[in-house]
Amino acid sequence: MDVFAALADPVRRQLLLRLATGPARVVDLAATHDISRPGVSKHLRLLGEAGLVRAERRGRERHYRLEAAALQPVVELVAALRGPGQAGSRSPRFTDQVLAGLDLEVRRTTAERTTRDRGAARPGRDTHHRAEEDSA
Amino acid sequence: MDVFAALADPVRRQLLLRLATGPARVVDLAATHDISRPGVSKHLRLLGEAGLVRAERRGRERHYRLEAAALQPVVELVAALRGPGQAGSRSPRFTDQVLAGLDLEVRRTTAERTTRDRGAARPGRDTHHRAEEDSA
């Protein structure tokens, strides 16, 4: 099962969100998600096939943990659909950390230049993200 | 049908990628995607339910166009799973246009600062933005 199909089920999305807060066992997941234990087991198997989850054996228990790197195809698709004309749509894309870094960097440096140039450096339009109503 | 389920089908993803290059009619989509016309119609109806697509009547034709804004829940989920501790998952998110702008902006202004601080570095015309091989 590919990552898109894996994300299509609401129960699996809930499981992933739960795992985003830290590893968990099957019984824990079953207890908090109103589904039988074999049901959870099956979902975890599918998530494992999609690479979204990894199991770590510890004694008789099995600790499942999230593998966020497997979300890459989703990020790429979204990028391709959101910005068809310009930037990339191919290859890795930016992570949120990088985004935050860019944002900070731009705000700081544009502020510097604005102060230095006294208004000559196109002030306001910087990080105000919108662009959905593009070309038309 | 929610947006996640809508993206689960490979044919629908192909249709969306096609629509990302511009509006298209049902017959056009059917011609290039090895599926019957009613099949395309059904997929488009589901995509419409998910808000990912909008139809515009023009005579007896119907032009379907992509609605990228409907991808928001996907972006939010990915953000929540990727960076539970750090960045966002809140608010609109960045578009590729903005990303390209940020990239350019940072490179230019950091080059300026470097030039200003250290003396002789590369001149500011580095507009060759790339950022593909980072993050992992």
Add this chain to the structure above:
DNA sequence: CGAAATGGTAACCTATTGGTTACCTGTTCG
């Protein structure tokens, strides 16, 4: 007008999903 083109819907069929219960294996520990 009437034929052709666009495209939506209905009816139908098969494969897949998502859930269950029942059962089995392996591990811990009183």
Add this chain to the structure above:
DNA sequence: CGAACAGGTAACCAATAGGTTACCATTTCG
């Protein structure tokens, strides 16, 4: 040891998805 716990798998079942063909409505245009 043996009971209890963790968890995977098999068998089964109802519902849904995705595809098709057939049919219908609307619009264009010779």
